[in-house]
Amino acid sequence: MTWLGVDLGDARVGLALSDPELTFAHPAGNLDARGDSFRALDAAIEVIEGHADEDNPISHVVIGLPLQLNGSEGKSAKKARRWAANLAKRLTALSADGTSSIHDIPSIALLDERLTTVSAHRQLREAQVAGKRHRPVVDQQSAVVILQSALDARTN
Numbered sequence: 001m002t003w004l005g006v007d008l009g010d011a012r013v014g015l016a017l018s019d020p021e022l023t024f025a026h027p028a029g030n031l032d033a034r035g036d037s038f039r040a041l042d043a044a045i046e047v048i049e050g051h052a053d054e055d056n057p058i059s060h061v062v063i064g065l066p067l068q069l070n071g072s073e074g075k076s077a078k079k080a081r082r083w084a085a086n087l088a089k090r091l092t093a094l095s096a097d098g099t100s101s102i103h104d105i106p107s108i109a110l111l112d113e114r115l116t117t118v119s120a121h122r123q124l125r126e127a128q129v130a131g132k133r134h135r136p137v138v139d140q141q142s143a144v145v146i147l148q149s150a151l152d153a154r155t156n
Helices: 037-052 075-097 116-126 135-155
Strands: 002-007 012-018 025-032 058-065 107-112
Touching: 002 025, 002 037, 002 135, 012 037, 012 135, 025 037, 025 135, 037 058, 037 075, 058 075, 058 135, 075 107, 107 135
Parallel strands: 002 058, 058 107
Antiparallel strands: 002 012, 012 025
């Protein structure tokens, strides 16, 4: 079984995958969102479908929930909830009509992602990735932080 981490953004949607033992998260690339994360929904479904026939299909999707610093939900958090609901709806429909290789629909969870981008930038600096090279990789590194937090919470 594998978990997928998702960091929603308007330019890019970052992805991370777990190892089959659900111990470590690693970057899995970015999806082009071209100004709206909903444009990346089909590509995210393709990633899930791409793992459906493997030994370790994606069984759980963790989507970052960008809460405000005070814990309240703003526009971005509401958009993340809509994105998660749309993903669940689309996966259910694909599974039901038999046109997809998805047999078991992954569970979907939202995880507070406050300060994950800050953490991702710090990790990239520590890995000695030059500042101007952060932009194309920070979204997938943020997805790693989100997914790793979920994996760590699962074991604690």
